[in-house]
Amino acid sequence: MNEHETDELTPAMLSGTPVGGPSGLAVCDTCNRRLTDGHREHDPDDVEADTVYAYATRVRDTNRWSLRWVSCEDCGPPGDSDETTDPGEVVAKATLAFDARIDGFALADPELPSDATETVVEDGESQ
Numbered sequence: 001m002n003e004h005e006t007d008e009l010t011p012a013m014l015s016g017t018p019v020g021g022p023s024g025l026a027v028c029d030t031c032n033r034r035l036t037d038g039h040r041e042h043d044p045d046d047v048e049a050d051t052v053y054a055y056a057t058r059v060r061d062t063n064r065w066s067l068r069w070v071s072c073e074d075c076g077p078p079g080d081s082d083e084t085t086d087p088g089e090v091v092a093k094a095t096l097a098f099d100a101r102i103d104g105f106a107l108a109d110p111e112l113p114s115d116a117t118e119t120v121v122e123d124g125e126s127q
Contacts, residue, residue, distance in 0.1 A: 009065050009090050014056060014110040017067050018102055026096065026105045028052075030075035037098045037105060050096045053077045054107055058088040065090075067107075 019035075020026025026035040038049040051073040056065045071078065077091045090112060097108035 011110045011112055013065055014092055014107050017107045019070050019105045019107060022104050024098055024105055028072040028075055029069040030071040033072055035072060035096050037096050052094055052096055054092050054094055056090050
C-alpha cells in the first residue's frame with residue numbers, strides 16, 4: 001500500500017473546491033436544479049445559501065481528492081442508504097459560497113462523516 005493511501009480527507013482539503021461553471025452557475029447533478037449562495041443577482045427569491053452533498057474520490061496513488069459530483073439537499077447523498085463508502089471516497093455536506101477569486105461557486109464549511117462507514121438514511125439522520 002502506498003503511503004498516500006493511508007492519508008484521510010480533511011475538511012480543509014475540500015474547502016474552497018470549485019463547483020459548477022464560471023460566474024456562479026452551478027446545478028444539482030441529480031435533478032438539475034440551479035444552486036445558489038443566496039447572494040447572486042439571478043436568484044432574487046433565494047435568500048439562503050444551498051446546502052449540498054459533495055462526492056469526492058482519491059486520485060490514485062496521491063493524497064489529492066477530486067470532486068465527482070454535487071447534489072442539492074433535497075436529492076440528498078448518492079446511492080442506496082445501505083451502501084457504505086470505500087476508504088478512497090467520501091460524501092461531505094457543505095454550504096455553497098461564491099468565491100470572487102475564481103468567479104464561481106466553491107464549497108464552504110464542509111462536514112465529513114465521523115466514520116468512513118457512516119451512512120445517511122432518507123430522513124437525514126446519520127447511523
